[in-house]
Amino acid sequence: MRKPYMMEKDKMNNNIKSKLRKGLWSPEEDEKLLRYMITKGQGCWSDIARNAGLQRCGKSCRLRWINYLRPDLKRGAFSPQEEELIIHLHSILGNRWSQIAARLPGRTDNEIKNFWNSTLKKRLKMNNNINATSSPNNSYSSSEPRDVNVMGGIMPMNEHDLMTMCMDSSSSTSSSCMQSMHTTNMVLTDQFDPFPLLSNNRYDMTGATDFLDNMAACLTQVGMVDHDHGVVHDGYGTLEPNKTGLESDFSLPPLESRSIDDNSSTPIDHVKSHNNNNHFKNSCFNNTDHHHHIQCSNNVVVEDLFGFGNHGHGESFRMEEWDFEGLIQDIPYFSSLDFQV
DNA sequence: AACCAGGCCAACCGCTGGACG
């Protein structure tokens, strides 16, 4: 991480050749970008940076949005299923993190890459070493993983689960979630967190309540939230709440299983008590069954306003590069193959 | 309590490729 709010170029050059900021994003910057994306939607990142009043380059804005602010992001620890899927996909795709991320709803390539490099790689290496010592006849390379269960054993993944995970994530139209917001119908449950990321923002969140109230009002104003019916619409009609799976084009994928932690204190309290804690998100989200919510002013808790599967960095699948589903179909038992990269 | 090493991960850097004039 960079030093917060540091203006490196300004420090280096008093003439301030460039007013572009670098380093960590401040809550104010996050709010600006989030507000802009909510109201204007995605466009040219250079313009976004300029028009949103951010002294950041477009690239930085894009990265911040993709890796942190994007509302359809799922934070917290990777589930065992996700871990297995990452390992499987990595055994096929290698370091094509974006393609792996495209099949993991709510996860970013950066997140997966970090997770791989920090955790899985070592775990698999350890496992391979164990296998190498315990099984001399083991012929596959230890430098890169094959189908290895994250807990240490070779464990073929349930084919149906894998198929479901991949197909579901690929079924979403993946331009950007904001584009989806503006061009598609949306499903809302009455558990609704418009800004899940703000609840685990490591910055001082004392202003979060006002911000969220304002944002809820903003969403209402632009006609995206119908508080009476718990439905979001954007002028293109509405979808019935709680449709799942194939019933809806924009359903939560299986991995997005979330439940309500009714017993927790209010999220804002939680946020306030954890402000400036860099590892807040880790401690709060280690259990994927515990999702934190921000109570809106109308007392409606909203969950995952924008989470309609993976919108993978606003990019579409590149099936011309990897016909993954076709690949699976061609393979009688996908996970039993000995992939080597 | 202080120090240190290692882990984690947000953010940056540099490159590539596509779109467009």
Add this chain to the structure above:
DNA sequence: ACGTCCAGCGGTTGGCCTGGT
């Protein structure tokens, strides 16, 4: 054909946190 701009991608950096000593 060439140059420019931009988005996307993968690799790398470096600051903060945690746990061990």
